[in-house]
Amino acid sequence: MFAGKSEELVRRVRRARLAHRGVVVVNHALDVRAGGGRVASHSGLEVPSATVAGAGEIPGLVEPGTELVAIDEAQFFGPELVPVAVALADAGLVVVVAGLSVTFDGSPFEPLPALMAVAERVDKLTAVCMVCGRDAAYHVRVARGVALDGGADAAAPVAAHVGGAESYEARCRAHRG
Numbered sequence: 338m339f340a341g342k343s344e345e346l347v348r349r350v351r352r353a354r355l356a357h358r359g360v361v362v363v364n365h366a367l368d369v370r371a372g373g374g375r376v377a378s379h380s381g382l383e384v385p386s387a388t389v390a391g392a393g394e395i396p397g398l399v400e401p402g403t404e405l406v407a408i409d410e411a412q413f414f415g416p417e418l419v420p421v422a423v424a425l426a427d428a429g430l431v432v433v434v435a436g437l438s439v440t441f442d443g444s445p446f447e448p449l450p451a452l453m454a455v456a457e458r459v460d461k462l463t464a465v466c467m468v469c470g471r472d473a474a475y476h477v478r479v480a481r482g483v484a485l486d487g488g489a490d491a492a493a494p495v496a497a498h499v500g501g502a503e504s505y506e507a508r509c510r511a512h513r514g
């Protein structure tokens with residue numbers, strides 16, 4: 338999280354549109370951050386998107402002239418996204434997928450690992466550790482105000498989910514536990 342994945346997806350979509358390529362942008366109905374109907378980056382860039390309830394709806398969005406299918410927050414789609422993305426790529430489309438590859442407890446988060454295995458190209462973006470500033474490949478759930486070492490403003494990982502996206506922090510390998 339906080340690695341600029343949606344930002345990179347939006348950047349590629351905008352470049353493709355500037356090149357007059359047919360583009361379909363897809364997000365999942367469970368992704369409600371931007372209010373639906375668009376993919377937005379943290380820095381404010383956004384593009385319109387088709388909101389679907391499952392990967393099975395994606396092929397139906399492809400029209401004659403579609404050259405690129407961009408799928409954001411792919412972790413919401415689950416493993417059923419893999420055969421759909423492969424079929425689109427096999428049909429000659431460029432498929433750009435952005436999503437989380439690890440869960441908050443550091444485990445592989447399908448379908449991203451499976452998609453990374455069959456992709457021609459993988460760009461692994463990392464955030465910045467909120468503790469030390471190193472590259473952060475992980476994210477943890479945190480509770481504000483929970484004392485970690487006596488400080489009232491310290492943030493500590495907790496087992497329970499306590500809020501929205503603001504309750505996650507990017508962390509490096511040393512600070513993810």
Ligand SMILES: [Zn+2]
Nearest residue numbers: 466469509512
């Ligand atoms: Zn760190």
